[in-house]
Amino acid sequence: MNGEEMQKRWKETSEEILSGMAEWREQYSKATFREMEEEVDKRLSELRVRMLTDVAISRAEEEWAAGVCPTCGVKLEKKGKKKRKLQTRGGREVELEREYGVCPVCGQGIFPPG
Numbered sequence: 001m002n003g004e005e006m007q008k009r010w011k012e013t014s015e016e017i018l019s020g021m022a023e024w025r026e027q028y029s030k031a032t033f034r035e036m037e038e039e040v041d042k043r044l045s046e047l048r049v050r051m052l053t054d055v056a057i058s059r060a061e062e063e064w065a066a067g068v069c070p071t072c073g074v075k076l077e078k079k080g081k082k083k084r085k086l087q088t089r090g091g092r093e094v095e096l097e098r099e100y101g102v103c104p105v106c107g108q109g110i111f112p113p114g
């Protein structure tokens with residue numbers, strides 16, 4: 001995923017958030033300030049998770065492009081795709097799936113950052 005692709009995805013997510021929030025405003029005309037705040041936070045957290053996931057995957061792809069252990073410089077042995085779940089600070093779960101590899105010298109596994 002390159003920078004352009006990421007920005008395109010983020011713009012799409014942003015537009016959904018913006019139009020969704022505007023619709024919510026029409027529907028909930030009696031919402032309290034607290035409810036408004038919760039709604040904005042909930043919607044923005046979608047963008048936060050999207051961006052975090054994409055940035056992490058993008059970096060992981062870059063590391064894999066090299067295909068070598070960052071410590072030993074030895075070619076990694078591919079071990080297939082693995083899923084990894086990470087918690088964001090807001091308590092949301094982000095799931096990353098990508099190639100997992102192990103260095104045959106030091107045994108270090110290369111995975112998404114986090």
Ligand SMILES: [Zn+2]
Nearest residue numbers: 069072103106
């Ligand atoms: Zn190594």
